[in-house]
Amino acid sequence: MNQHHINSTLHLPSLFIKGFRGIESLNIPRLGRVTLLAGKNGIGKTSVLEACRVYAERGHPMVLSDLGREHEEYIVSSGNENRREFDIDLSGIFFGRQLTKNTSVAIGPSNRQADLVKVEVVEPNKKQVDILIEDNPIELSWENVLLIRTIFNKKKLFFPYLIRHSSQTGFLVHHHRMRFWGESRFPVQTLRHETLGPGLTLNHQLAKYWDEVALTEWENRVIKALRLALNGSGKSVERVTMVGNPDRRSSNTRRAVVKLANHEKPVPLKSLGDGAIRLFGITLALANCRDGFLFIDEVENGIHLSVLKDLWKFILKIARENNIQVLATTHGWDCIKGFAQAALEDKESEGVLIRLERQSGHHEAIEYSERELVIAAEQNIEVR
Amino acid sequence: MAEGKSDKMSKILLVEGPNDLHVIRHIRKKNPRIVDFDIEDKKGLERLLNAIALEIKVSGRNAVGIVVDANDSLIERWSSVSKKLRDAGIVVPKTPDSQGTIIEASGSLPKVGVWLMPNNESRGELEHFVQEMIDPDDPVWPKSCSYIDNIPEKDRKFRESKEMKAKVYAWLSTQETPGLMGPIIGSGQLSCDGPLCNRFTSWINRLFKN
Numbered sequence: 001m002n003q004h005h006i007n008s009t010l011h012l013p014s015l016f017i018k019g020f021r022g023i024e025s026l027n028i029p030r031l032g033r034v035t036l037l038a039g040k041n042g043i044g045k046t047s048v049l050e051a052c053r054v055y056a057e058r059g060h061p062m063v064l065s066d067l068g069r070e071h072e073e074y075i076v077s078s079g080n081e082n083r084r085e086f087d088i089d090l091s092g093i094f095f096g097r098q099l100t101k102n103t104s105v106a107i108g109p110s111n112r113q114a115d116l117v118k119v120e121v122v123e124p125n126k127k128q129v130d131i132l133i134e135d136n137p138i139e140l141s142w143e144n145v146l147l148i149r150t151i152f153n154k155k156k157l158f159f160p161y162l163i164r165h166s167s168q169t170g171f172l173v174h175h176h177r178m179r180f181w182g183e184s185r186f187p188v189q190t191l192r193h194e195t196l197g198p199g200l201t202l203n204h205q206l207a208k209y210w211d212e213v214a215l216t217e218w219e220n221r222v223i224k225a226l227r228l229a230l231n232g233s234g235k236s237v238e239r240v241t242m243v244g245n246p247d248r249r250s251s252n253t254r255r256a257v258v259k260l261a262n263h264e265k266p267v268p269l270k271s272l273g274d275g276a277i278r279l280f281g282i283t284l285a286l287a288n289c290r291d292g293f294l295f296i297d298e299v300e301n302g303i304h305l306s307v308l309k310d311l312w313k314f315i316l317k318i319a320r321e322n323n324i325q326v327l328a329t330t331h332g333w334d335c336i337k338g339f340a341q342a343a344l345e346d347k348e349s350e351g352v353l354i355r356l357e358r359q360s361g362h363h364e365a366i367e368y369s370e371r372e373l374v375i376a377a378e379q380n381i382e383v384r
Numbered sequence: 385m386a387e388g389k390s391d392k393m394s395k396i397l398l399v400e401g402p403n404d405l406h407v408i409r410h411i412r413k414k415n416p417r418i419v420d421f422d423i424e425d426k427k428g429l430e431r432l433l434n435a436i437a438l439e440i441k442v443s444g445r446n447a448v449g450i451v452v453d454a455n456d457s458l459i460e461r462w463s464s465v466s467k468k469l470r471d472a473g474i475v476v477p478k479t480p481d482s483q484g485t486i487i488e489a490s491g492s493l494p495k496v497g498v499w500l501m502p503n504n505e506s507r508g509e510l511e512h513f514v515q516e517m518i519d520p521d522d523p524v525w526p527k528s529c530s531y532i533d534n535i536p537e538k539d540r541k542f543r544e545s546k547e548m549k550a551k552v553y554a555w556l557s558t559q560e561t562p563g564l565m566g567p568i569i570g571s572g573q574l575s576c577d578g579p580l581c582n583r584f585t586s587w588i589n590r591l592f593k594n
Contacts, residue, residue, distance in 0.1 A: 040443075355441075355443065357443065357492065359491075359492050364492050366441050366443075366492070368438075368441070372437060372438055375434050375435060375438060376438050379426075379431060379434075379435050379438075381435060381438045381439060381442065382393075382442050382443065383438065383441070383442075384443065
């Protein structure tokens with residue numbers, strides 16, 4: 001629990017977000033090795049995780065369309081009445097759903113302007129307009145066309161979409177040739193990252209994660225995590241693996257099975273309860289984002305409060321040893337208390353709790369150090 | 385921490401111990417014009433000081449009041465409270481206000497008030513404040529004082545600074561509910577109309593009014 005150890009090796013020692021989703025502007029002056037995000041529903045905790053994901057991908061169009069898909073943001077892009085084509089509506093990425101000239105998103109460390117990932121809506125230059133006209137025999141009013149581009153580390157990448165302004169809203173036109181615009185070597189260097197949603201991780205995802213840990217020392221960590229989840233249940237995990245058909249449509253779908261002491265046959269992981277599945281997922285996800293980020297939405301879901309302290313000790317240790325920066329959202333007081341207790345026992349941990357608030361329209365980050373969280377836990381002072 | 389935050393949680397008065405809590409609670413009962421607020425016994429000065437930054441940051445908090453004893457040094461106590469407030473981002477005046485210090489809300493920070501017992505001007509503690517509430521014509525008070533004064537130096541186990549506390553407790557032990565300050569205020573044997581008590585209640589009202 002040493003404040004001085006919060007160091008520059010963190011991928012994001014601080015976080016600045018501008019114009020992203022519901023966040024007009026937010027500055028978090030300090031992130032930890034592990035950062036817990038609290039705050040009311042709808043305040044934008046998940047948006048902060050998503051912003052970090054965009055940062056890890058350096059604003060690549062793929063991560064933005066993934067986010068659009070996850071939020072079910074679709075728009076009719078082209079085609080006639082009989083055959084419509086749908087595209088991802090990227091307007092949801094921008095604050096106020098604005099896809100107009102000079103709208104922009106910026107995400108990155110607070111004090112390093114040069115390290116920001118920016119996504120901007122811009123007018124095409126003359127050369128770009130010429131290519132567009134050549135490539136699109138259909139009549140377009142080119143004055144009304146805008147482009148989206150990402151800038152990171154002085155490199156630019158234009159998105160394979162156009163924004164064409166109709167009378168009311170902008171809409172997108174898919175434009176494959178545009179993927180060759182901008183820097184061919186973009187993005188320069190992305191960071192590994194994994195996201196665990198509030199629900200239980202799906203089998204095919206677990207299977208993908210498992211392939212990274214099979215026959216490595218991580219298998220032992222997975223067993224340790226399962227023992228943690230099943231502590232006090234009388235069940236003793238000996239081994240774990242994944243079996244089944246990799247084809248997701250197969251009825252014999254690939255799934256985790258566990259060898260318990262005193263059981264001759266392996267049992268499905270699913271039969272051991274939500275806590276075991278959640279901890280299995282968290283450990284596997286950690287294994288898959290070494291030197292990167294792990295984002296966990298509603299981290300305490302499925303986990304019994306008696307396990308929370310040890311879970312945090314486990315996460316803090318693995319994150320430190322593997323240079324993983326963890327950001328997790330929570331609503332739970334027990335989860336925060338467990339976090340504080342774990343930090344108290346782990347002298348090297350670098351944890352921070354941030355409560356997001358909205359003050360007269362704009363976002364603010366209220367920071368709690370580990371030391372403060374320990375006092376809050378002792379005196380039962382509300383921090384959420 | 386109260387589960388399911390009430391509106392009251394937006395205004396909180398932090399005190400050092402149960403006596404402070406009961407005295408203030410009974411003063412409030414006697415004064416219907418005092419605005420509503422929550423009182424929390426922080427169970428000791430150190431715990432109270434450690435909690436200041438956290439209490440200020442509680443979501444939806446509008447005002448935080450702090451009542452602590454000046455004890456042996458008003459300046460020292462002021463400086464220890466000021467330091468905790470400054471750490472929490474509050475801009476604190478150099479010296480306490482004799483009428484009770486109030487620091488207006490700013491940005492996301494709530495309004496903050498500090499009262500140093502007994503009167504923001506001299507050293508002392510809650511009992512000095514309570515002594516001021518005893519009727520000047522009270523027949524027992526001079527007797528309580530001379531009882532303590534007449535105890536020979538060698539038999540006194542309390543420090544000199546605790547002499548007033550000893551006298552007040554000597555007086556309290558002769559009242560209807562011997563020893564308990566709160567109920568004695570409730571039954572009217574301690575007056576809430578004196579200048580010092582009025583100064584305190586007006587500080588409370590300035591701090592917690594909307």
